[in-house]
Structure formats: C-alpha cells, structure tokens
Amino acid sequence: MSRRLSEVFAQTKSADRAALIGYLPAGFPTPDASIELMNAMIDAGVDAIEVGLPYSDPLMDGADIQFAVDAALSAGTTTDVVLDVVRRLDGERAAILVMSYWNPIERYGVERFAVALAAAGGNGVITPDLTPEEAGPWLAATKANEIDRIFLVAPSSTDDRIVTVVKNTSGFVYAASTMGVTGARSQVGAGAQGLVARARLATDLPIAVGLGVSTGAQAHEVAAYSDGVIVGSAFVRCIRQAVDLPAALAAVRTLAGELAEGVNRRAG
Amino acid sequence: MTTVSTAAVSGHYGPYGGRFVPEALTAALDELDAAFRSAIVDPSFIDRLTELERSYTGRPSPLTRADRFAAHCGGARVYLKREDLNHTGSHKINNAIGQALLTQRMGKTRMIAETGAGQHGVATATAAALLGLECTVFMGEEDTRRQALNVVRMQLLGAEVFSVTAGSRTLKDAINEAMRDWVSTVERTHYVLGTVTGPAPFPEIVRYFQSVVGREARKQIQEAEGRLPDAVIACVGGGSNAMGLFSGFIDDPSVQLRGYEAGGDGVETGRHAARFAAGSPGVLHGTRTYVMQDEWGQTIASHSISAGLDYPGVGPEHSWLHDTGRATYEPINDAEAMEAFALLSRTEGIIPAIETAHALAGAMRVGRELGSDAVLLLNLSGRGDKDVATAARWFGIGAPEGIEISEGR
Numbered sequence: 001m002s003r004r005l006s007e008v009f010a011q012t013k014s015a016d017r018a019a020l021i022g023y024l025p026a027g028f029p030t031p032d033a034s035i036e037l038m039n040a041m042i043d044a045g046v047d048a049i050e051v052g053l054p055y056s057d058p059l060m061d062g063a064d065i066q067f068a069v070d071a072a073l074s075a076g077t078t079t080d081v082v083l084d085v086v087r088r089l090d091g092e093r094a095a096i097l098v099m100s101y102w103n104p105i106e107r108y109g110v111e112r113f114a115v116a117l118a119a120a121g122g123n124g125v126i127t128p129d130l131t132p133e134e135a136g137p138w139l140a141a142t143k144a145n146e147i148d149r150i151f152l153v154a155p156s157s158t159d160d161r162i163v164t165v166v167k168n169t170s171g172f173v174y175a176a177s178t179m180g181v182t183g184a185r186s187q188v189g190a191g192a193q194g195l196v197a198r199a200r201l202a203t204d205l206p207i208a209v210g211l212g213v214s215t216g217a218q219a220h221e222v223a224a225y226s227d228g229v230i231v232g233s234a235f236v237r238c239i240r241q242a243v244d245l246p247a248a249l250a251a252v253r254t255l256a257g258e259l260a261e262g263v264n265r266r267a268g
Numbered sequence: 269m270t271t272v273s274t275a276a277v278s279g280h281y282g283p284y285g286g287r288f289v290p291e292a293l294t295a296a297l298d299e300l301d302a303a304f305r306s307a308i309v310d311p312s313f314i315d316r317l318t319e320l321e322r323s324y325t326g327r328p329s330p331l332t333r334a335d336r337f338a339a340h341c342g343g344a345r346v347y348l349k350r351e352d353l354n355h356t357g358s359h360k361i362n363n364a365i366g367q368a369l370l371t372q373r374m375g376k377t378r379m380i381a382e383t384g385a386g387q388h389g390v391a392t393a394t395a396a397a398l399l400g401l402e403c404t405v406f407m408g409e410e411d412t413r414r415q416a417l418n419v420v421r422m423q424l425l426g427a428e429v430f431s432v433t434a435g436s437r438t439l440k441d442a443i444n445e446a447m448r449d450w451v452s453t454v455e456r457t458h459y460v461l462g463t464v465t466g467p468a469p470f471p472e473i474v475r476y477f478q479s480v481v482g483r484e485a486r487k488q489i490q491e492a493e494g495r496l497p498d499a500v501i502a503c504v505g506g507g508s509n510a511m512g513l514f515s516g517f518i519d520d521p522s523v524q525l526r527g528y529e530a531g532g533d534g535v536e537t538g539r540h541a542a543r544f545a546a547g548s549p550g551v552l553h554g555t556r557t558y559v560m561q562d563e564w565g566q567t568i569a570s571h572s573i574s575a576g577l578d579y580p581g582v583g584p585e586h587s588w589l590h591d592t593g594r595a596t597y598e599p600i601n602d603a604e605a606m607e608a609f610a611l612l613s614r615t616e617g618i619i620p621a622i623e624t625a626h627a628l629a630g631a632m633r634v635g636r637e638l639g640s641d642a643v644l645l646l647n648l649s650g651r652g653d654k655d656v657a658t659a660a661r662w663f664g665i666g667a668p669e670g671i672e673i674s675e676g677r
Binding site for chain 1: 286287288289290291292293294295296434435440441443444448449451452454455550551553554559561563564565566567643
C-alpha cells in the first residue's frame with residue numbers, strides 16, 4: 001500500500017506547503033519508461049502520482065495528453081499493465097492514485113478494479129467523467145477496499161452541486177481551475193481561487209487545483225490558497241520534447257524540482 | 269409482445285442513458301434541461317417551431333406508396349416517409365431547427381455540432397444562418413475527404429468547419445472535439461448534438477424534435493390503409509431517424525419496430541458498425557449504451573460505406589428497446605445496402621442516402637418474412653445526392669467530369 005492521501009496532506013500542511021501531485025499516463029512512452037519517469041518525479045519531490053489509464057476517447061484532455069495516451073495505447077498499455085505500473089512505483093514516498101475515464105473501469109468490473117488496485121498498492125482514483133449521481137456501485141466498491149474516490153468541482157458548479165460532490169469524495173477534492181480541457185496555460189484560471197473558497201465552505205477535505213498549472217511560479221500562486229497543486233500536461237510536454245529517455249528523465253526532474261519549490265508557501 | 273414505456277426516468281432507460289460527463293458540463297446540461305422543459309409547454313415556442321416546420325422545412329413530408337420497389341419485398345405494401353424531401357435533404361433539419369430555437373431561448377449566440385456524413389452539419393449550419401447564430405462544425409478529417417461536397421455546403425452557409433485529426437479521424441473523434449470546445453465556451457455556446465445519444469437530456473430532446481416524423485406517419489398511414497402498419501423500419505446509426513419514426517408506434521404492440529445497423533464488410537470480418545450484433549454495454553460520449561469496445565473498454569473503430577452509420581455507439585433508448593425485445597436490430601452489410609440503393613433508384617426514381625439504403629434492404633427482408641398482406645412503413649431518412657461519388661465508384665460508373673470520387677473504405 002502506498003502512502004495514504006490523508007497522511008500526505010497532513011504532512012504538507014504541517015510543513016506549510018501545498019502537496020504536489022503529478023500526472024503521467026501509464027505506458028507513455030512505454031510501460032517501463034513511464035515507471036522510471038514517475039519514480040523520477042517522486043525523487044524530485046512529487047507527493048502523489050496520478051497514474052493515467054489510457055483511454056481511446058479522452059474528451060477532457062487537450063492535445064498533449066491525447067498524444068501521450070495514443071502513444072501509450074499503441075505501446076500496448078492495457079488496464080492490467082496500468083495496475084502493474086502502480087505496483088512498481090515507489091509508494092513508500094508518495095501516494096499512488098489512478099486517473100481514469102469511467103468505461104475502462106466499468107468494463108474491467110467495478111468491484112474487481114477496486115480490489116486489484118488495492119492489491120497493487122494504489123489507494124485513490126480520480127474519475128473525470130463520473131459524477132456522484134452515476135457512481136452507486138463505485139461508492140460501495142471504493143469504500144469496501146479503502147480506495148479514496150476523488151470527484152471534481154468546476155467553476156460552473158453551483159453551491160448545491162459542490163455539496164453533493166464533496167459529500168461523496170474522499171482523499172481530496174479536485175478543483176478544476178478553468179472551464180476547459182487539460183493543457184498548460186499562460187495563466188491559471190481566475191475563477192480557481194473563488195472556487196476553492198466556495199468548496200471550503202462545504203468540506204474540511206483538502207482541496208487541490210488542477211488544469212493549466214505548468215510552472216513553479218504558477219504553482220506558488222495556487223499553493224497560496226489551495227492544499228494541493230496538480231500538474232499533468234507540462235510533464236507530458238517535457239517528455240515529448242526530449243530527444244531520448246535520459247533527457248526526458250532530466251527534464252522531468254528539473255520541472256518537478258521547480259514545482260516542488262513553488263508549492264512551498266514560505267519560499268519566494 | 270408487451271408494451272414497454274421507454275419514457276426517460278431522470279435521463280435513464282432501464283440501465284442505459286444517464287450522464288457521464290465532466291462536472292464542468294453539469295450546469296450547462298441542467299440549464300438545457302430546464303430550457304427544454306419550459307419550451308415544450310410554451311405555446312409561443314411550439315407555434316414558432318411548427319411554423320418553421322411548415323414554411324421552411326416543408327412539413328408535413330409526404331408518404332409515398334412504392335409499388336415497384338415493393339415487388340422486391342415479398343409483395344408487401346411499402347410506404348416511404350419522405351424525409352428526403354425536407355429542406356437540406358434529410359430528417360436532420362427537424363432537430364437542428366428545434367435546438368437552434370432552444371439556443372436562442374437560452375440567450376446563447378453560437379452553436380457547435382459534430383457531423384459524420386455532413387447532413388447534421390449542413391442542417392445545423394442552415395439553422396444558424398436562418399436565426400443569425402454563429403456556427404462551428406466538427407468533422408473528422410477522414411469524413412471531410414469522403415464528404416467534401418457537404419464541407420463546401422457548410423462553408424457556403426457561413427459555418428466554420430473544423431477538421432479533426434485526432435484518433436480515428438471520424439465521427440467519434442468529432443464528438444470528442446465538440447465536447448472539448450463546449451466545455452471551454454459553454455457560456456455562449458450550445459452544443460447541437462445530432463442524434464439520440466450523449467448525456468441526458470440530449471437523447472430525450474433529439475427524440476422530441478424528431479417525433480414529428482412518427483406523428484405524421486401514423487396519421488398518414490391510417491389515412492392510406494385504414495389501419496396501422498405491421499412493421500416500421502429505419503436505419504440506425506446514432507438512431508435519431510429511427511427514434512423519430514418508432515416514437516409514433518412504440519405504444520402499439522401490434523406494430524413491429526425494426527432497426528438496421530451497418531454490417532460493413534460483414535460482422536464476421538470485424539469491419540462493421542454493428543453495435544447490437546457485436547458490441548456490449550458500456551459508456552461512450554456521456555451515456556451508457558451498446559458500444560463497440562475491446563475487452564479493456566477501449567472503443568473499437570467502426571467501418572461502414574455509409575459515413576452516417578459509421579459510429580461505434582448508439583442511442584441509449586435503442587439499447588433498452590433492444591434488451592426488452594420491443595424493437596429488433598439487424599446488420600445490413602455494404603453490398604446488401606448498395607443493392608437496395610440501386611433498386612430504389614431504378615424502381616421508384618428516388619436516389620436514397622446510403623444510410624437509408626440499409627433500411628431499404630431491411631424492408632426487403634421484412635416483406636419476404638411477413639408476406640403480401642403486410643403493410644410496411646419505412647423512414648426514407650435522406651436523399652442520396654451526397655453519395656453519388658461513392659455510388660459511382662461502387663458500381664463502376666464513370667464519374668462525370670468535375671465530380672471527385674472519394675476513396676471508399
């Protein structure tokens with residue numbers, strides 16, 4: 001079992017920083033390379049890893065992540081491969097989560113997936129296209145297997161919706177900073193801070209902000225009002241631009257280090 | 269056969285339907301749901317819709333008795349519901365105008381749409397021009413090549429056509445891209461989904477605007493025959509023309525509902541779009557329904573000579589009609605469809621869309637099965653002008669100069 005999210009957030013809080021959560025699709029560019037890359041992110045200070053489960057129709061994702069999941073699927077990354085990646089990550093030092101669109105989980109079997117993930121040492125799942133209304137069997141399966149289930153809130157969520165979402169969430173609440181898809185942006189959505197404030201009124205759970213964060217400076221800005229900073233596309237872009245795996249590992253370490261400094265509220 | 273009520277219960281049809289979307293879209297879907305429900309009880313909205321159907325679309329569409337074609341359908345009496353005679357040449361305009369009026373009602377100024385064959389894109393671009401709305405249509409790059417004529421039509425109508433190069437570069441990828449645009453621009457944009465699938469309330473809304481087909485046809489066939497038909501027949505891609513026709517007869521247990529999906533090169537080849545014959549329940553594009561997917565839940569690309577049926581999912585209400593046995597669905601392969609395409613052209617002087625040709629091939633089967641006393645009612649969902657190049661290639665007819673023959677698949 002990897003580190004629990006509750007433990008991660010308690011520690012980052014006491015250290016006066018936000019948790020740094022890094023995303024990469026399992027299997028990008030190959031299953032083995034993705035493990036090396038994610039472990040390098042952990043080495044450089046990432047507190048939790050979101051292991052992306054590649055899906056053929058990623059309608060929440062922008063161009064960088066679409067490219068990466070297509071490559072991962074072409075490299076033969078099945079759900080069983082994703083679970084193997086989870087098993088081989090350094091869970092002593094980071095919480096290991098899975099981010100997946102709903103159909104692959106439903107197809108694998110809701111209960112079976114929760115059991116297999118727990119056995120692999122993963123302990124949380126982010127489901128970007130599942131809302132609590134459709135999640136009946138998932139709520140039961142995650143509870144029975146002590147898997148944190150992370151739902152999203154968005155700038156367009158009404159206060160009533162936020163209450164419904166956080167009531168069914170555990171681990172942390174994922175606040176989508178902007179109305180849009182994943183991808184690095186020059187500015188983090190202006191609505192993010194207001195959304196975090198609204199969510200705080202509804203829950204004591206940690207709140208992490210994702211979508212559009214790609215630099216240490218942006219991470220620092222978001223860490224001032226949130227409990228966690230989620231970065232995905234920027235890591236994917238580093239890897240796309242690298243000429244080979246050693247270069248990709250170096251780029252990922254550099255970016256993770258910069259972001260880890262950024263999430264420290266006392267720095268800068 | 270029992271009567272099955274398929275009325276949506278909070279967007280669900282038995283285990284199918286629902287809303288599998290990013291939270292960011294929930295508010296927009298709730299807004300759409302509220303706008304739809306208030307519109308359909310507002311006499312001024314209904315009056316406007318009815319007037320446009322009459323004076324712009326050209327409704328009611330006629331019912332044509334097709335005796336020479338019927339001779340190839342076991343001698344059954346065959347009636348064609350002529351949606352091909354609508355403005356823009358297919359049933360798609362019924363939904364596009366309805367949703368364009370909803371767009372205005374919500375105070376939005378821009379519409380986006382996905383399109384495969386281009387018929388829904390053309391219909392949406394048309395409605396946008398009529399009502400003075402901005403319009404962007406997402407179309408897979410592969411389909412922009414296959415249906416180049418419709419790309420130009422959309423551009424002439426003032427729409428922007430966005431060629432989608434992600435994934436398999438066909439309809440399913442166009443839907444992904446439309447969803448991505450929508451989540452980023454939802455404050456001023458309405459997504460005009462073209463068929464009875466997607467997250468609730470889309471399947472219900474599209475069915476509502478297409479139900480005019482079934483309503484008219486029920487009245488017309490009773491006037492012509494003094495009784496209900498034995499079977500109503502339609503092709504099923506996403507399933508909007510079928511749902512429109514079926515909706516008029518769903519509560520009549522004596523009327524068989526027959527849907528025909530694309531068998532492509534043959535179901536046994538794996539190159540098809542036969543969701544019921546070879547798919548399984550899953551979640552795609554925001555709804556739970558029958559999906560062509562592999563053992564890991566990855567969508568399998570579909571194949572059909574007909575771009576409009578070339579889609580790996582299907583509307584959730586069809587899935588429920590299938591499971592309950594109220595409707596039956598069978599695949600028609602490319603060759604059978606093209607044979608029916610040629611037959612209708614030569615026996616009735618009507619060149620159908622290749623999508624529709626799948627329903628015509630179905631009628632030939634049903635007629636032979638039910639015999640000469642049977643009355644069949646078929647939705648002639650679209651005309652075949654857009655398919656002339658594909659058909660010329662299929663039949664080996666030399667194309668006149670100036671017509672580009674797209675690559676068949």
